[in-house]
Amino acid sequence: MTDTLMNVSYSVGTKGQVVIPKQIRDAMQIQPGQEMVFEQRGDEIVLRKSDREPLLGRFAGDDLTDALLRARHDDRERDDRRS
Numbered sequence: 909m910t911d912t913l914m915n916v917s918y919s920v921g922t923k924g925q926v927v928i929p930k931q932i933r934d935a936m937q938i939q940p941g942q943e944m945v946f947e948q949r950g951d952e953i954v955l956r957k958s959d960r961e962p963l964l965g966r967f968a969g970d971d972l973t974d975a976l977l978r979a980r981h982d983d984r985e986r987d988d989r990r991s
Contacts, residue, residue: 928955 916929928938936957938944943958 914929914932916932918927918929920926932938938957943960945956945958947954947956
């Protein structure tokens with residue numbers, strides 16, 4: 909990607925949201941759901957793509973709910989045996 913300076917102005921919405929112009933989204937390959945990072949540098953705000961994996965991607969294939977339910981079931985059985 910070349911470092912092309914694009915100057916586009918948008919107003920901040922009532923919820924504090926700003927639209928990233930389509931030509932910038934396309935050039936930066938920003939997809940819906942992409943995590944972004946905001947940095948304040950003096951009187952400037954720098955927006956960049958996050959280099960972290962999405963949370964769901966980190967735990968893909970793990971069924972954490974089933975593991976929690978099994979552990980709770982095992983705890984109840986152990987407690988019942990002690991009673």
